[in-house]
Amino acid sequence: MAKAFNAGRRGIAGFLEPAERDLLRKLFADIITMLEPARPAHEDPLAALIGLDMDVTVPTDPALLRLLPDAVKDDAGSALEFRQLTERSLRETKIGALRAASLDLDKEKLVLDPETARLWSMALNDVRLVLAQRLEIRDEDDAERVHEVQDWGDADDVESYLSLVYNFVSWLQESLVQAMLAGLKSGK
Template sequence: MAKAFKYGRKGITGQLEQAERDLLRNLFADIIDMLEPASAAHADPLAALIGLDMDVSVPTDPALKRLLPDVVKAVDPASTAMALEFRQLTERSLREDKIGALRAADLDLDSDKMVLNDEQAKHWAMALNDVRLVLGERLSIRGEADADRIHQLQDWSQADDVDSYLALVYNFVSWLQEGLVQAMLLGLKDRGRARG
């Protein structure tokens, strides 16, 4: 498998095979589906403007909760109330930002050779990260030992059930994100050097 993302004179370039692009499109679409708010934006224009949503509740799906976590450790009634209040103020815009990054990355997949500016690269890193968070939750990756166990699976001929297939997809997306972030870090380093 070729290196998908590289840092060079043109910035960050990426090249993916058709099957890889199809897989990513499906993954991005799945996560967008999860993140679409259940209700339309608030009818009150001011509430809609500031993204206020009084109908939100803590997600019951642990994968969705990992994407939209509480802002405080909800350990008692006071902290639970604070977490909910924060959710009412921010969850809708958090969902929209995440969907925005996933859609932006999806658009870049229209061409088989990608040239990403900083903003596009950031959207890609965020989108791939959210995909990995959801897959990690589905695969019950709770600790480093789980992560190592999943990492062992690298051969597509081993994909004989849903979990091993998901594990291989997780490893592919991890490999993609690692390469992309390494390219982004090289870009940061280069600019740091240019600034002296």
């Protein structure tokens, strides 16, 4: 069973069972797949170099839209222009964090330095955003519904299983953030 992250002299340490590592590895890979855009065959190299993507569109998948929301509300033209200028960089940053966290899962001991902990918190947050969208968590009542499922033996449908995964990832992220804050307070 996983143990909460805690701040120590060597960094932020955590423990995950092999099955929990496999689950996180699969979740990270799924989100990476969502975030990897289809590239046109004849992409302008200068535009790619500076991160400009004139072919970008608003995601139709609500979970992907939750990861890549419109920065400007009530002005579709400005929102699209901002998306063209920033989405590629945002996708790359998110994919980088997910890959870094996934690589850490290959290590026997999970000990995170401040930068790696930041990447882990980003990766876990992106997983939570996608799961929250899939579970249709919109308010506190929805969150309570999801938290009612407590036992893996009770997961007899997809929603129950996703609820348990969401609860696990939420707990893991909360323990990581608490350890990060404890490390800041103690100067570690």
